[in-house]
Amino acid sequence: MxxxxxxxxxxxxxxxxxxxxxxxxxxxxxxxxxxxxxxxxxxxxxxxxxxxxxxxxxxxxxxxxxxxxxxxxxxxxxxxxxxxxxxxxxxxxxxxxxxxxxxxxxxxxxxxxxxxxxxxxxxxxxxxxxxxxxxxxxxEDEYAIGPWLKPWQQKELQDEKDAGRPVHMTAQNWGFxxxxxxxxxxxxxxxxxxxxxxxxxxxxxxxxxxxxxxxxxxxxxxxxxxxxxxxxxxxxxxxxxxxxxxxxxxxxxxxxxxxxxxxxxxxxxALIPAKKVTHIAQVTDPAFQAEVAIESLKGEASVEKLSRDYLVETGLIKKWRTQLIEGAPSLFQEG
Missing domain, CATH: 3.90.550 (Spore Coat Polysaccharide Biosynthesis Protein SpsA; Chain A)
Structure with a gap:
């Protein structure tokens, strides 16, 4: 056996x-x-x-x-x-x-x-x-850049590192x-x-x-x-x-x-407790939403980088960007 x-x-x-x-x-x-x-x-x-x-x-x-x-x-x-x-x-x-x-x-x-x-x-x-x-x-290198990432993702992280702003593993995108x-x-x-x-x-x-x-x-x-x-x-x-x-x-x-x-x-x-949702960023603030959406539309940084910089989910960035494109900033609501 x-x-x-x-x-x-x-x-x-x-x-x-x-x-x-x-x-x-x-x-x-x-x-x-x-x-x-x-x-x-x-x-x-x-x-x-x-x-x-x-x-x-x-x-x-x-x-x-x-x-x-x-x-x-x-x-x-x-x-x-x-x-x-x-x-x-x-x-x-x-x-x-x-x-x-x-x-x-x-x-x-x-x-x-x-x-x-x-x-x-x-x-x-x-x-x-x-x-x-x-x-x-x-x-062991907490600022390592994953070779499994897409080339443009690696370049973006390397640019941050070269600029003296290496991205810690805890700040990289989910699942690193x-x-x-x-x-x-x-x-x-x-x-x-x-x-x-x-x-x-x-x-x-x-x-x-x-x-x-x-x-x-x-x-x-x-x-x-x-x-x-x-x-x-x-x-x-x-x-x-x-x-x-x-x-x-x-x-x-x-x-x-x-x-x-x-x-x-x-x-x-042993009941499942209610999920605690905490946001470091001001995700309910329309001005904040508009700022992130505008930065996304500029095309100077990927959604992933904006997610790291603004501490907000990529899905919310895409949502706010779409709302801004549609010319409906009044629709900005809590995500």
Whole structure:
């Protein structure tokens, strides 16, 4: 009988919701030794899941948070690389559900999210991995410019650097330390050959994520295959929808409801909290919106650079620009 690999994840930011409890418990129930690392005590760990000090892997000070969003995702990206170097565990995001045991015999465990992109929500690499060691070395420079970026993006960042204004990793556009970087280094080292098919961990795409909590979709028969080991729930977008519009739980008879019942998870005991939306920039100020829109229309800087400079989402910049072009500045409203 194959000994199942150990599973690990990281949690930053208070207690768990029922969705994280469900996912973590699913690995423990499948027979995996499952550890959740954190920088502070988590009092509502599900049964069978072990706790550990995240600082033993990678210090929490400084906490690498994305400048515009405040998200600790960058810190989690760096943390998981250090965890892979120091342990033999497989990393999983806390929103990955274990559909079948991860009974892999090799240490390289990851899969395609879609064509051309490996997601790092599931990531296992041996300590000797060329890709792993290259990533750790690359991110030692917190102002590094990603070779996987488009040429014009690299030039824009290099121009900033040459002007004495290097862009820190926490100020770069969303996902700088995530899947695109992982894919690049796996391709460069040749380890990309170990990538599992999309069905292994991402059988339901980001676009189709909400179908997993709707009862009219037969996820198991129509999406999952014999290759499926995990299911990514895409919590960053799914949790707000569940909390705001679905009474904080999946619909009865849906795939998520079935697995929630299977693992004896009570949503009322760990409700998904309301999403806190904070803006550093004055996004509700029409004058600010107009200023950003005008800068965008000048064409002297990309939307990505304006996003970094003004600390506002690229989608809002495009929206304000369109409104200005249409000659309707009075339509400027909170985004």
């Amino acid at each position: 194959v000994k199942l690999p150990e599973i690990a994840s990281l949690w930053i930011g208070g207690q768990l919701s029922w969705l994280e409890q469900l996912c973590l418990k699913s690995f423990a129930d499948a027979g995996h030794h499952t550890t959740l690392y954190s920088y502070e005590e988590i009092k509502n760990l599900p049964e069978g899941v072990h706790s550990a000090d995240a600082a033993e892997i990678f210090l929490g000070d400084p906490m690498h948070r994305h400048v515009r969003t405040g998200s600790p995702a960058i810190h989690a990206d760096l943390w998981r690389l250090n965890m892979l170097k120091k342990t033999d565990k497989i990393w999983v995001d806390a929103d990955v559900y274990c559909y079948r045991p991860f009974n892999y015999t090799r240490k390289s465990v990851f899969g395609w999210e879609k064509e051309g992109l490996v997601c790092n929500a599931v990531l296992g690499l041996p300590k000797t991995s060329r890709a792993l060691n290259a990533m750790l070395k690359f991110f 330390t995530g899947p695109a970087a992982v894919t690049h280094f796996l391709q460069e080292s040749g380890e990309i050959k170990y990538a599992e098919p999309q069905a292994a961990f991402y059988p339901v795409s980001f676009k189709d994520r909400n179908k997993m909590f709707q009862s009219r979709f037969d996820i198991e028969n129509d999406w999952l295959t014999e290759d499926t080991r995990g299911v990514h729930f895409w919590a960053r977008r799914m949790k707000p929808r569940l909390q705001e519009k679905e009474d904080n739980r999946p619909r009865r008879g849906s795939f998520m409801h079935k697995v929630m019942v299977k693992h004896d998870i009570d949503p009322d005991a």
